[in-house]
Amino acid sequence: MKNQFKNSEKIRLSRFVLLALAGVLSFSSCKKSDELSRSADGTGIASKSQSKLLGIIVFPFGDYTINFKDDVPGGFSTAIRDQMVNTFFAVYPKLSNRFNTNAAKTVTIWMNPDFTGVAQAGGTQIEINPAYMSSHPKDVDVVVHEGMHIVQAYKGGVPGWLTEGIADYVRYKYGIYNDENGWKMQPYRPDQSYTAGYGTTATFLVWLEQHYSATIVDQLNTISRNGQYTSATWVNITGKTVDQLWSEYGQNPTITGLDVTTGAVLTVSRENGSGAGSTEGSLKLIDNSADTKFFIDSFPSGLTLKLTLPQLKIVTSYRLTSGNDFPDRDPKSWTLHGSNDNSNWTQLDSQTNQVFTSRKQEKTYSFSNLTAYKYYRISVSANNGSAGFQLAEWRVIKRPL
Ligand SMILES: [Zn+2]
Incomplete structure (x- = not known):
């Protein structure tokens, strides 16, 4: 066609x-x-x-x-x-x-x-x-x-x-x-x-x-x-x-894919005590600023961060940005899943023992995927040792071509 x-x-x-x-x-x-x-x-x-x-x-x-x-x-x-x-x-x-x-x-x-x-x-x-x-x-x-x-x-x-x-x-x-x-x-x-x-x-x-x-x-x-x-x-x-x-x-014909995070709705399994819209609420995770962060003082293993996109997108990479302080609050091990019914999830990426070597550091993770999904979910199984958890930014990027 x-x-x-x-x-x-x-x-x-x-x-x-x-x-x-x-x-x-x-x-x-x-x-x-x-x-x-x-x-x-x-x-x-x-x-x-x-x-x-x-x-x-x-x-x-x-x-x-x-x-x-x-x-x-x-x-x-x-x-x-x-x-x-x-x-x-x-x-x-x-x-x-x-x-x-x-x-x-x-x-x-x-x-x-x-x-x-x-x-x-x-x-x-x-x-x-x-x-x-x-x-x-x-x-x-x-x-x-x-x-x-x-x-x-x-x-x-x-x-x-x-x-x-x-x-x-x-x-x-x-x-x-x-x-x-x-x-x-x-x-x-x-x-x-x-x-x-x-x-x-x-x-x-x-x-x-x-x-x-x-x-x-x-x-x-x-x-x-x-x-x-x-x-x-x-x-x-x-x-x-x-x-x-x-x-x-x-x-060198490589191009970077399109950031499709804007317009997505974020939900987290544990919210900042002052609410999603507060100074360190979950909305800071997708505000496109490395200077703000999502923070919770009590990190539960299995913490989920979920994006619901306005339309289905073929995401093939994502970017995580560490917070401004306390490296032990950074995510260490996690999985990324995609879904179209918010019920059945397909694993797209898995990372273990990740270290952010600087503050407000953006790291990009790429994976193979040919399917357009509406829902993308990160499940954080471990952070780097703190009782709390923080992350400045999460962006999802659609395939370059
Ligand atoms: Zn034309």
Whole structure:
């Protein structure tokens, strides 16, 4: 199904390149070269749609509106529709906030049974193949990729591979069901180039973000939105050409996975006496600060720390950070388990006789795992000898690719 998606987009990419070369189209590679409005506010699409087509359902959400055009005979699945709408509203405002605060507030999602690709975006409209969506109901993050195209609204001169690479980068960073669905980025391959677009370019962008500039995608996006992109852009940002950067990437293509702790709910089998939200309560364990810690004055062997993630994630590493004082309170031996029903647990990692050699020290533990879990649990069987227990931070990291 991934290939099907990619192939359909690649066909459009080729068409884009040809049209762009002809000077006809200078929008997004997913832009459909037809009669669709290119208005920036979306009102043209909505009014046109309402007068022309039946089955428009309006979903408002704060400042945003989706006009959902359902042209499926008998109606498209309302369950999948609602998941698409919810996913769009969960992500699109974040994309607008980060990449283009003037992005369209009203977007049309058109379920078009006559559309033979998977999905495409142009102007303020996302067009989706309803048969594909029905057979791939968990692939709703398609609206994240396509929604990014609406946010991008690039002027001419931006190569299609970069437009698509940024859209897949965004899906990787913001997509909700990627791990559950099996969607993933493309690892480095010596027989490919950054011009492959999609997951190949997206992974390259993540590598650049980790090795050159944490804001490189933001910079590329701004430059592209301003119509100022040239091949010199890479030199201006990194001091190197894109070919030099790709070559370096190939020599050490390792990237660090995404921290998916934010938004998780933590529960512990023994809480700090002053409560979870207190100065040394359990919430300090996931506040992303090594300067605060979770502390209990009485350590029970078998102490459990459990994270419930908002969505299933394929976690393949985690980081523990020691507290600011008293090394004997540090965890020494523990196991990590994953579960999807909070009842049956699969062991993912086991550590014994661990020593944190400094205070506020972050240690990373990696393991093999191919399963997306909703629950992750650490069971601490021993600390380093104190009556109490403390830990500054616990972060869970999804697989890099
Ligand atoms: Zn695309």
